[in-house]
Amino acid sequence: MRTTSRYRAAARMIAAIGVVSLVAACSGSGGAPGGGATGGAATGGYPDQNITFVVPFSAGGPTDTVTRMIAEPMAAKLGGKIVVQNVEGAGGTVGAGEVARAEPDGYTVLMHHIGMSTAPALYQNLGYKPLESFEMVGLVTEVPMTIVARKDFEPATLQDLVTYVKANANKVTLANAGIGAASHLCGLLFQTAAGVKLQEVPYEGTGPALTDLVGGQVDFMCDQTTNTSGQISAGEVKAYAVTTPERVKSLPDLPTTTEAGLPKLQVSVWHGLYVPKGTPQEVVQKLTEALKVALADQKVIDQMAKLGTAPVPAEDATPQAHRAKLEEQLGTWAKVIADAGVKAS
Ligand code: ASP
Numbered sequence: 001m002r003t004t005s006r007y008r009a010a011a012r013m014i015a016a017i018g019v020v021s022l023v024a025a026c027s028g029s030g031g032a033p034g035g036g037a038t039g040g041a042a043t044g045g046y047p048d049q050n051i052t053f054v055v056p057f058s059a060g061g062p063t064d065t066v067t068r069m070i071a072e073p074m075a076a077k078l079g080g081k082i083v084v085q086n087v088e089g090a091g092g093t094v095g096a097g098e099v100a101r102a103e104p105d106g107y108t109v110l111m112h113h114i115g116m117s118t119a120p121a122l123y124q125n126l127g128y129k130p131l132e133s134f135e136m137v138g139l140v141t142e143v144p145m146t147i148v149a150r151k152d153f154e155p156a157t158l159q160d161l162v163t164y165v166k167a168n169a170n171k172v173t174l175a176n177a178g179i180g181a182a183s184h185l186c187g188l189l190f191q192t193a194a195g196v197k198l199q200e201v202p203y204e205g206t207g208p209a210l211t212d213l214v215g216g217q218v219d220f221m222c223d224q225t226t227n228t229s230g231q232i233s234a235g236e237v238k239a240y241a242v243t244t245p246e247r248v249k250s251l252p253d254l255p256t257t258t259e260a261g262l263p264k265l266q267v268s269v270w271h272g273l274y275v276p277k278g279t280p281q282e283v284v285q286k287l288t289e290a291l292k293v294a295l296a297d298q299k300v301i302d303q304m305a306k307l308g309t310a311p312v313p314a315e316d317a318t319p320q321a322h323r324a325k326l327e328e329q330l331g332t333w334a335k336v337i338a339d340a341g342v343k344a345s
Contacts, residue, residue: 044282046078046106046282046283046286047078047079047080047106047107048080049080049107050080050081050082050083050107051075051078051080051081051082051083051106051107051108051109052082052083052084052085052107052108052109053067053071053082053083053084053085053109053110053111054085054087054095054098054099054108054109054110054111055067055084055085055086055087055095055111056086056087056088056089056092056093056094056095056096056110056111056112056115057086057088057092057095057177057181057204057205057206057207058086058088058177058203058204058205058206058207058208059086059205059207060205060207060208061177061205061206061207061208061210061227062143062206062207062223062224062226062227062269063092063111063112063113063205063271064084064086064205064207065226065227065307066111066140066141066143066226066271066304067084067111068084069294069300069303069304070140070291070294070295070300071084072294073290073293073294073297073299073300074287074290074291074293074294075290076293077289077290077293077294078286078287078290086205088204088205089178089204090123090178090179090180091115091118091119091122091177091178091179091180091181091184091202092112092113092115092116092119092177092178092180092181093115093119093123093126093180095110095112096110096112096115096116096119096128096274097126097127097128099134099274099275099276100127100128100133100134100276100277101127101128101276102276103276104135104275104276104277104278104279104280105279105280105283106275106279106280106283106284106286106287108275108276109137109273109274109275109287110134110273110274110275111140111271111272111273112271112272112274113143113182113269113270113271113272114182114185114267114269114270114329114333115180115181115182116130116272116274116326116329117130117326117329117330117332117333118180118185118333118337119180120330120334121333121334121337121338122179122180122337123179123180130326130330131323131326131327131330132277133276133277134274134275134276134277135274135275135276135277135278135279135284135319136272136273136274136319136322136323136326137272137273137274137275137284137287137288137291137319137322138272138273138287138288138291138292138312138316138317138318138319138321138322139270139271139272139312139316139317139318139321139322139325140270140271140272140273140291140295140311140312140317141270141271141295141304141309141310141311141312142268142269142270142271142309142312143224143225143226143268143269143270143271143307143308143309144224144225144242144243144244144248144268144269144308144309145182145183145186145222145223145224145225145242145243145244145267145268145269146222146223146224146225146228146232146239146240146241146242146243146251146254147161147186147190147220147221147222147239147240147241147243147257147265148210148213148220148221148222148223148228148231148232148237148238148239148240149161149213149219149220149221149237149238149240150213150214150216150218150219150220150237150238151214151216151235151236151237151238152216153219153220153238155240157240157260158240158241158255158257158260158261158262159260159261161194161220161240162193162194162196162261162262165194165196165198166194166195166196169196169197169198170199171199172198172199172219172220173198173199173200173201173218173219173220174187174190174191174198174199174200174201174218174219174220174221175200175201175202175203175206175209175212175213175218175220175221176200176201176202176203176206176209176221176222177202177203177204177205177206177209178202178203178204179202181206182222182223182224182267182269183206183209183221183222183223184200184202185267185333185336186222186223186243186265186267187200187221187222188336188337188340189264189265189266189267189336190222190262190265192264192340193262193264193265194262201218206221206223206224206227207227209221209223210223210227210228210231210237213237214231214236214237222243224269224309225242225248225250225251225307225308225309226304226307226308226309229250229251229306229307229308232251232254233251239251239254240255240260241254241255241256241257241259241260241262241265242254242255242256242257242308243256243257243265243266243267243268244256244266244268245258245266248308249305249308250305250306250307250308251308270325270329272322272325272326273287273291273322275287284319288317288318288319291317292314292317295311295312295314295317296311296314
């Protein structure tokens, strides 16, 4: 998609879903990611204009939810406004690419998740390098995933699901948020563990995928508790398991994949904040400090707990811990993806 129309679409999205602001709601004033800087970033005056947080998936999905949770307390600490923009597409790589190419002035910040570490193994022409194109601000949270299906989907348990999809591989549909997204990876792990290849239905985020799942347009998917908790608790979807070694406190009846018989299906979705390479260190530091304050905010802790997750410990909300995590995860996923033989383009 051409950049200008992408930005226009993003501006319309902002107008529709609003702005996180300390002062007042304002629509679309963030402009193009990285395009509106006035050069104040390297000074002690940062921030002196709106900061844009780019979410590389649809509004209303799990990445968007976590971003909006921390944006308000971060804006309060920074003494400015944060505008959230959804720049979706290609499993989160479109939004990440936009931020990699943005002005390195601290006014364009990317929230991304595990997908940052999977994309290089999947996309041949990514246009950015995770470790080289960004400065890391800090880790944010690590979110369990759940395997959920439309309410009237036949299989009752995870074992039933495996049996069912094997027998009906040509007609079962598995939703995801595009190649390299967390839902894609989790779906990949499921298919590997079950020994089956299914028809995948890609969305620009699991927000709209969940809507379709509730509406019965797709059969099942894997997604973060930050998106699925409400629908699981309300009985709007059928939930089979959570993909972490321990059960999730807010969903106490949901078995783990190990309990449910697929111990190899383990994944949790770490999130971090990035700015373009070359962003002044004092600006990165201010963002890191604001992130730490947001993660210690009781409202954020409570909101996350309700959705099955928690902020990372303070020592992980740092550029150093973030870089170490990304380095480790790039290696881990390169191997899993090579073994699975998957490619996006
Ligand atoms: N949960 C999505 C994923 O599969 C991302 C999103 O929609 O926020 O990665």
